[in-house]
Amino acid sequence: MMYYAVQLASAFAGSLGFALLFHVRREKLLLASLGGLLAWGVYLLMGGVSDQDVVRYFAASVVLTVYAEVLARLVKCPATLFLVTASVPLIPGGSLYRTMQYFMENNLDAFSTQALTTVLLAVSIAVGMLFPTSIFQLIRRLRLIPASEKPWRKKG
16 A cells, blocks of 8 residues: 555646746645656556556546646646646556666567567557547637537538
């Protein structure tokens, strides 16, 4: 249990550090940092559902993106503010480090396997952020178009 608490505290601190680095305003610091804690918490919780890191990273990035989009509307600021700072714990730095280590050791079999894993993790994070953002944009556009201009509705 203490192991998870340390990981969650580290995720919060890492997000807080990047929020400070990006000069996030004081009243939004806690919200941005909680996003990192939430993302890593979802990653850890998904460990009980799947042992595949790609699935866990995808789920965490989906939840993080929904969190950022909802907060953006509530606090009236860009979702990027929350999305970038809170996604810091999800960056697959360890995997990238091992990829480069295998490359420098000229261990090409391990390098290619680890490189594929790193790319899959990055893609799962990107796709996990893409889906909710697209859905929020679609909903927003549908609300902006007046009912009379919606081409799929029959006039009459």
